[in-house]
Amino acid sequence: MTAKLVVLVSGSGSNLQALLDASADPAYGAKVVAVGADRDGTYGAERAAKLGVPTFVHKVKDYATRDEWDAALTAEVASYEPDLVVSAGFLKLCGPRFLDAFPGRYVNTHNSLLPAFPGMNGPGEALAAGVKIAGATLFICDSGVDTGPIIAQCAVPVEDDDTAETLTERIKEAERAQLVESVGRMMRDGWKVEGRRVILG
Ligand code: GRF
Numbered sequence: 001m002t003a004k005l006v007v008l009v010s011g012s013g014s015n016l017q018a019l020l021d022a023s024a025d026p027a028y029g030a031k032v033v034a035v036g037a038d039r040d041g042t043y044g045a046e047r048a049a050k051l052g053v054p055t056f057v058h059k060v061k062d063y064a065t066r067d068e069w070d071a072a073l074t075a076e077v078a079s080y081e082p083d084l085v086v087s088a089g090f091l092k093l094c095g096p097r098f099l100d101a102f103p104g105r106y107v108n109t110h111n112s113l114l115p116a117f118p119g120m121n122g123p124g125e126a127l128a129a130g131v132k133i134a135g136a137t138l139f140i141c142d143s144g145v146d147t148g149p150i151i152a153q154c155a156v157p158v159e160d161d162d163t164a165e166t167l168t169e170r171i172k173e174a175e176r177a178q179l180v181e182s183v184g185r186m187m188r189d190g191w192k193v194e195g196r197r198v199i200l201g
Contacts (some may be wrong), residue, residue: 005031012043013047084140094141138183149193152181
């Protein structure tokens with residue numbers, strides 16, 4: 001049976017595109033059934049719409065409280081009955097209601113080797129710290145900022161002439177491949193969480 005993915009985006013959606021491309025092959029075992037955003041006009045939503053994948057937008061500012069936004073987002077995502085919810089460049093922290101609705105089934109990809117450099121500027125902070133190896137982390141979301149159990153990590157070198165932009169792009173290339181491979185494995189073979197450790201298969 002093909003597993004169902006809902007992907008959340010705030011921007012360009014290159015990670016989303018990698019999942020859309022991978023899921024064109026039935027052997028991948030999963031397909032993107034909907035794409036949600038927290039703002040209008042994301043290229044991510046456009047990528048989905050081009051392929052006829054349903055999209056939705058819930059903006060925090062359209063709700064009286066953050067909790068109401070969280071409830072609306074939760075209900076919409078749940079209506080697609082996803083096996084996995086993927087945050088791929090989604091620039092919002094979801095609330096307890098959302099986390100409770102998709103326990104252990106809401107994952108995020110981040111552009112640093114966590115627990116180093118959580119937050120919005122992973123590559124820039126890695127560069128400023130002078131590390132020689134940077135990378136990306138796929139993890140199961142909890143209520144913290146980039147603090148959940150780690151599913152997979154990949155490393156890329158930091159070059160002497162890197163800028164935040166060139167390092168970001170090198171990380172993103174590795175990050176996309178990791179996302180596709182790990183989500184595919186999770187959906188085909190399953191996974192379990194033992195404390196802080198995530199075991200695939
Ligand atoms: C990714 O590098 C992710 O780690 C970071 O934002 C980027 C999203 O890129 N949080 P895209 O929208 O998938 O192109």
